[in-house]
Amino acid sequence: xxxxxxxxKDEKEPGDSGSALILEYLSKQMVYHAIQQVDxxxxxxxxxxxxxxxxxxxxxxxxxxxxxxxDLREMLAKANAVIPLSVLKDQIANLEEKKALxxxxxxxxxxxxxxxxxxxxxxxxxxxxxxxRKWHAQVTSRKRIFLEFWSRCTEVLPEDMTPGDLKExxxxxxxx
Numbered sequence: 001x002x003x004x005x006x007x008x009k010d011e012k013e014p015g016d017s018g019s020a021l022i023l024e025y026l027s028k029q030m031v032y033h034a035i036q037q038v039d040x041x042x043x044x045x046x047x048x049x050x051x052x053x054x055x056x057x058x059x060x061x062x063x064x065x066x067x068x069x070x071d072l073r074e075m076l077a078k079a080n081a082v083i084p085l086s087v088l089k090d091q092i093a094n095l096e097e098k099k100a101l102x103x104x105x106x107x108x109x110x111x112x113x114x115x116x117x118x119x120x121x122x123x124x125x126x127x128x129x130x131x132x133r134k135w136h137a138q139v140t141s142r143k144r145i146f147l148e149f150w151s152r153c154t155e156v157l158p159e160d161m162t163p164g165d166l167k168e169x170x171x172x173x174x175x176x
Contacts, residue, residue: 143176147176150176153166154166
């Protein structure tokens with residue numbers, strides 16, 4: 001390897017050479033200024049009051065248009081909520097067809113009922129009525145027995161328990 005040269009004190013470090021290069025480049029830039037002439041028709045010139053007024057007018061128009069847009073959206077939502085007349089007429093026609101079909105079925109059933117003269121004969125009716133009375137008597141008897149038993153149970157309840165608590169504890173539902 002060849003021996004290295006010793007650096008002079010005036011020489012800069014290698015890391016400084018990049019920043020020196022940038023500083024040298026920036027010092028060579030020139031700044032150009034252009035004279036701007038004010039146009040008489042230019043609204044940004046001396047007529048700032050007019051431009052402010054125009055801006056305010058436009059802002060007012062925007063707010064008015066936003067309010068109008070909101071109203072129109074509400075009207076559109078209401079219009080979409082209303083069922084069109086043609087759809088209603090179709091639904092009415094369908095319902096009238098169903099009504100006619102059900103009417104014909106009812107008339108067919110009533111004609112069949114008239115042909116069979118009576119649905120339940122007197123003997124069957126009496127037998128069913130007798131059976132119903134028997135079951136009704138059993139239900140009434142069981143209800144009376146339950147109420148008597150319940151009153152005896154509630155008489156001996158501890159002081160800190162109510163009949164409602166006992167009912168809930170036993171899982172009894174309904175009123176009695």
